[in-house]
Amino acid sequence: MELKQLQYFVVSADMGSFQNAAKMLYTTQPHVSKTVKALEDELHLKLLVRESRGVRVTAEGKKVYDYASVILKNSDMIGRINEENSAKKLAVAVMPGIRLAQVCADFYTGQEGKMQFSMLQGCMEDILGFMHKHVAEIGFVYVSEHQLSALNQTLEHKRLEFVPMKETRMALIVGKNHPLFGADSVDEAELKNLRYIQYAEDYFSLIHHLGHLNDSVRRFSKMDDIVTTNSDAMLYHMVADGALCHLGCELLIRHFHEKVLHTIPLTAEEDGIIYFGYVKRVRDTISRISAELIEYVNQNI
Template sequence: MELKQLEFFLMCVEYGSFGKAAGKLYTSQPNVSKVIRMLEDELGNQVFERTGRGLRLTPYGKEIYDYALSAVKNSKLILETARAKKKNTLYISTYQSNSISRLLVNLYKNNKDVNIEHRQGTVEEIITQVEHGISEIGILYISQKSTNAFLNIISRKGLEFTVLGKLKACLYAGPNSPVYNERTVKFEDLPRFKYVRGLKEFFSIEDGLEHVSLGPVNPEVLHSAVCTNSEHLSTNFLLMTDLVDIGINFDYPKRGQYKIKNLPIEGEDSFLTMGYVAKEGHTLTLYANELITYIQDCISP
């Protein structure tokens, strides 16, 4: 049994439906339903009755509710106790990002006494890790379209989002792309290309601007020929085929080694807001503050 299953269970009890719980958990309704079903399979009992008016606890669900509540609460206390014993440690969660990886390497080189505990995950996982004290901060990229929903969700979890800057959306193109020698691309031209793209995320990640407002272009009409979470694969497709990739202009050290260009996308909505999530009122530790300074230096023109 995973702690995540109990957290989803408690949220469903509080809001009485998979859909409402999904909104609070920063995930999709099918995902919540799947997690609860897995919990029920593992327990060998149904915890909810599915009715036309929503969810209702079964007698067994009522029986385990208090245990689940205690388990989640105690897990937070255990994590906080464990963290308090480890000094000189940066606890951080991020998306998969070569740029962030390079900055963490720089942090270590400049502070040989530092310990780094890094976790990579989705938006949902990053927020959960910060909420439970597993990570001090979580680095995120948020689309303009999703900002209000994102802020509402994290505020209910006792978290806050600090903006570090806005990053321009761009098109990554290799030597075989028809736009390789262009200086910029326009929104209206995006549907005519074929893409290698990152796996879909609700709020968008560094290599895939899913749900970002692309002006007159709906991301769903873009032709994604290849979807992958492997940067090695996407880089090779960019180098050896006419496929392109939508990303953000945030210093890709590895791609910069190759003949891959990043072409700015013209349009006022073509950017992501970059920042970090932390607990409300939290003062950054020395190492977290140093890393944030590195990121700001990369964003600054």
């Protein structure tokens, strides 16, 4: 029995005729028919019923089809092992941030040779889950200084560690059609009357820890109809249209589409610092490609 015989049988069953199978396999109809007949003779089974309009799979053929499909799939996976070993691999998890996603994409496009690149996005709890389960090698996150101690306790339990890279602050992001576009500052009275779109929240969400805004923003009457999303694209378009604003990390939006989005820093001391950095597993050595990404992000964020 040869893999070619199984392939020709499976494709013939899928396409419903030897003629259509021959087109898919770039060969001739008689060759397909002869190859499938050789398989039937070897198995002593009737796999296909030849009819005027094509072929029909028999009961025995359906059983062989299921097994043959698995064999062909596994054969293909085995054939890819060498290719996978020769390609660079990078799995990274990131918290939402329009600029961060763009920087990671730029890093990938700048790589030479083959590279298997996976980027997962989620809230802090998602990122820690990806890291703990070895789904990602590193995870880029941001956290308020008010929550850093709680984060470190969580990381210790999961045998992870946070490596700070940069410090930043909270900011209000508005679109070009918004009345505050171009403003240098915004006062609390104005913040109370704005409508917001925020990333889906968890315990470490920045909006939970805004210092003096934490007491004020939560009382804003219009916060009841706040839009939440885990999509960078949705947040970008709704802010860019000017209908909604976003309270987020200044570092991850600053200088991104400045003609469309405008960043207004919230500089009150009680707001505190936001730390941006990456999470890694304590016992693991970071791969060369991950180290290159970390350096690239550090230079371009």
